[in-house]
Amino acid sequence: MPPRLKVSPDSHVPLYAQIKDALRSGILDGRYPPHSRMPSESELQTIFDVSRITIRQALGDLQKEGLIFKVHGKGSFVSQPKAFQNITSLQGFAEAMSRSGHEIINRVVKFRFVPAPAEVAARLSLPEQTRVAEIHRVRLLNRSPVSYEMTYLPELLGRQLERADLVTRDIFLILENDCALPLGSADLAIDAVAAKPGIARALAIAAGEPLLRIERLTHDANGRPVDFEYLYFRGDTFQYRLRIDRARAASPARRRHV
The missing domain is CATH 1.10.10.10 (Winged helix-like DNA-binding domain superfamily/Winged helix DNA-binding domain)
Structure with a gap:
C-alpha cells in the first residue's frame, strides 16, 4: 500500500x-x-x-x-515539462530560470569582433561596419540544450565581457554588476522559424524543426541601445509567458466631464 x-x-x-x-x-x-x-x-x-x-x-x-x-x-x-520565463519584467535567462530551481550552464560557441551587419548596426544606432562583439552561446537547462543565443554589443562593452565568466553568468548581470551599466528596458519581437543546420546541431534537433525566435534590443537606463540579440528556443522545452490587462475605456459620464 x-x-x-x-x-x-x-x-x-x-x-x-x-x-x-x-x-x-x-x-x-x-x-x-x-x-x-x-x-x-x-x-x-x-x-x-x-x-x-x-x-x-x-x-x-x-x-x-x-x-x-x-x-x-x-x-x-x-508530460515533458516546459520551462517558462515571464516577460513582464526584463530578466536574463539564467536569472529567471534559477529562481524556479533550474540549473543553467552556457556553452560558449563563438566570441569574436566583427564589422556590424546592417541590421545590427541599425538596431544599436551605430554606423554600418562599426566593430561589435559577436557572442554565440548554447544555453543548457538542467544539462539539456534549450536555446541558441547570438548577442551583439558595442566593441567597448565586448572588451569588458572578454574577461567575464560567460559560462555561468547572464550577460545582463555582467553588464550591470561588472560594467556598472544599469539596464532600463527592452523591445522584443517574437516569431517562429525553421532551424538552420548549425543551430539545429547545437540544440540536438533536426534541421528544419520549428524554433521560437526572439529578437531583443536592450537599452540602458538612459534609453541608449546596448545589446541586440537573436534568441532561438526549442519549442518542445520552453515557453515565454505574459499576462496582460484589458484597457478600459472611460465611461460616457466621465468623458463628458473631461
Missing part, C-alpha cells in the same frame, strides 16, 4: 492545491519522469487520505498547466 502523505485541512491553502503542489514538485524533481504513468485516482486517495473529487480537482489543474495528460481508459501520464 502506498504511504500516506500529510495535507493540512486547517491550512488557508485548499486541499486540492496542496496536493497539486506536492504532485507538481514530484514531476519537476523527477520522481515522476516524463511519459510515466501517475498514480491512479484511487491510489492518490489513499496516499493523501482525501476524497476522489479533491484528487480530480488537483489532477485537473495539473492538466491545465500542461504537466500531465490523460489517456482514456489508462489514466494520467506526465
Whole structure:
C-alpha cells in the first residue's frame, strides 16, 4: 500500500492545491519522469487520505498547466515539462530560470569582433561596419540544450565581457554588476522559424524543426541601445509567458466631464 502523505485541512491553502503542489514538485524533481504513468485516482486517495473529487480537482489543474495528460481508459501520464520565463519584467535567462530551481550552464560557441551587419548596426544606432562583439552561446537547462543565443554589443562593452565568466553568468548581470551599466528596458519581437543546420546541431534537433525566435534590443537606463540579440528556443522545452490587462475605456459620464 502506498504511504500516506500529510495535507493540512486547517491550512488557508485548499486541499486540492496542496496536493497539486506536492504532485507538481514530484514531476519537476523527477520522481515522476516524463511519459510515466501517475498514480491512479484511487491510489492518490489513499496516499493523501482525501476524497476522489479533491484528487480530480488537483489532477485537473495539473492538466491545465500542461504537466500531465490523460489517456482514456489508462489514466494520467506526465508530460515533458516546459520551462517558462515571464516577460513582464526584463530578466536574463539564467536569472529567471534559477529562481524556479533550474540549473543553467552556457556553452560558449563563438566570441569574436566583427564589422556590424546592417541590421545590427541599425538596431544599436551605430554606423554600418562599426566593430561589435559577436557572442554565440548554447544555453543548457538542467544539462539539456534549450536555446541558441547570438548577442551583439558595442566593441567597448565586448572588451569588458572578454574577461567575464560567460559560462555561468547572464550577460545582463555582467553588464550591470561588472560594467556598472544599469539596464532600463527592452523591445522584443517574437516569431517562429525553421532551424538552420548549425543551430539545429547545437540544440540536438533536426534541421528544419520549428524554433521560437526572439529578437531583443536592450537599452540602458538612459534609453541608449546596448545589446541586440537573436534568441532561438526549442519549442518542445520552453515557453515565454505574459499576462496582460484589458484597457478600459472611460465611461460616457466621465468623458463628458473631461
